[in-house]
Amino acid sequence: MIVNSVAAIPSPSECLWLDDLSTAVLVTDEHLKLLAINSAAEVLLGLSRERVVGGQLGHWLRLDRNLVSQVQQVLRMDQPVTLRGRALRPLRGAEFLADLVISPLRDDDSLGRLLLELTAVDRQQRISRDDQLRQQQAISRAVTRGLAHEIKNPLGGLRGAAQLLASEVTDPALRDYTRIIIREADRLRSLVDRMLGPSSLPRREPVNVHEVLEHVRGLVSVQLPLGLRISGNYDPSIPEVMADRDMLVQALLNLVQNAIQALGDHGEIQLMSRILRQYTISGKRHRLVARLRVRDNGPGIPEEIRERIFFPMVTGRAAGTGLGLPIAQSLMQLNNGLVECNSRPGRTDFDVLLPLEGES
Ligand SMILES: Nc1ncnc2c1ncn2[C@@H]1O[C@H](COP(=O)(O)OP(=O)(O)OP(=O)(O)O)[C@@H](O)[C@H]1O
Ligand SMILES: [Mg+2]
Structure with missing residues (x-):
């Protein structure tokens, strides 16, 4: 998503709308001093707005030399660049891969500003992997529930028969056997109930x-x-x-x-x-x-x-x-x-x- 481009932007204090974007966004001046950072960027980089605004971008987010020269090129050429899969290292936090869009911004006074949009690639990949896993889990749960259902019905009959038998037999050794059948049927019943999972819809x-x-x-x-x-x-x-x-x-x-x-x-x-x-x-x-x-x-x-x-x-x-x-x-x-x-x-x-x- 490109927020774009050379249009004038409000002063950093008025940049609250940036918080509505899902993309992490940073705004700097021409010397890479941070002017604004949105909520998504705070979360992604593990930084707080209060601390970083006014500081140098390069202090909070380690930029390799290559990246710095590309940033300078954006300012010089007045053209946005898109960089894919770049390794970024926030001051506080682990390195991660991100797609980066760097766009020039100009305000009414024609002061050069930069808009940096970051999208963590890891997170995107994880979401699609999560989707796959979620589908597999749903299938696996459906199979388990089906199986549990099949076990539950005959189990009731089995327990009932063992109870009848218990009332007929007088030999204590045989009564022990019926007790074991009933106890194990009860254990299986509670396992099967758990396998069936929640039995009612949520009352939210x-x-x-x-x-x-x-x-x-x-x-x-x-x-x-x-x-x-x-x-x-x-x-x-x-x-x-x-x-x-x-x-x-x-x-x-x-x-x-x-x-x-x-x-x-x-x-x-x-x-x-x-x-x-x-x-x-x-x-x-x-x-x-x-x-x-x-x-x-x-x-x-x-x-x-x-x-x-x-x-x-x-x-x-x-x-x-x-x-x-x-x-x-x-x-x-x-x-x-x-x-x-x-x-x-x-x-x-x-x-x-x-x-x-x-x-x-
Ligand atoms: N906090 C944890 N730390 C380490 N291992 C964990 C933790 N939570 C879950 N696990 C592992 O995940 C397994 C699956 O957990 P799950 O709660 O689904 O089943 P369980 O605890 O084995 O049995 P149940 O909850 O049905 O009595 C656990 O057996 C354990 O090996
Ligand atoms: Mg458990």
Whole structure:
């Protein structure tokens, strides 16, 4: 998207409209002093507007010599340039690949200004990969649900027959067998119920996400080993989200339970909240999204299952059923949201992303 070009732009203080763009945008003067930066650029570069405006672009965003000469060329020639797949290194943050459009801007006084538009290539590629994964997960969930359904019906008959038998037999050894059948049928029944996933449509209402996070913290705190700490770190400005509260509680509980199980006796879990701007969920771009993060400092997700954890029956635990994450994902998708994961040894983040209403 090119915002374009030699047209006059308002003074930087009037550049609030830039915040409505999904592309990261920076405006500099002819000496590459930063005049404005929009919200998308703040998020992409991990910088805050208050800190960077007035500073040199090259200080906050390392530019190789080649890039600097291209920027100077834009000023000299008064022509925009498009640079594809360039490595950018923000002062605070990891290097990433971006497509860059650099356009000259002139205001009424004919002062040279530059407009830089950045689009992270990684993010674009990730979104299309996410789409593919989402489709695969949906198919896999449908198969699991079908299977669960098939098991559920005869299971009821099996249990009923075992009960009848139990009332007929007098031999205690045989009664033990019927008890085992009934107990195992009950265990299978609850597994199958979990495989079937949420049984009702969401009842969406305004939900205070911090109240929900604190509720989940309270629920798990009672059974927490002594060496495990769980803390909250919230952005109080997040408005209420439209969601089914019980579903949100259940999804977060599944994530927190996993973190507890991954940590064992020692470690720290942090519950965090933040607002993201211009975020794409399931192919739809949202202006504002609430991100609820469950972070732990455990060993991270085992490499061999990392790509598949949202598929049913994938587990890294001997006693696991591999349903907690696919259920959390289904619950949040029913609420137009998403669960995302980033994991490495020492830091695992599970993010619940929910669009904030009142958006365009
Ligand atoms: N925070 C985490 N740290 C490390 N590994 C994790 C974390 N969360 C999930 N995992 C891995 O992902 C696997 C799948 O998680 P999921 O919740 O779907 O199933 P489960 O916990 O094994 O079983 P269930 O939740 O059905 O009892 C886990 O077995 C574990 O190996
Ligand atoms: Mg689990």
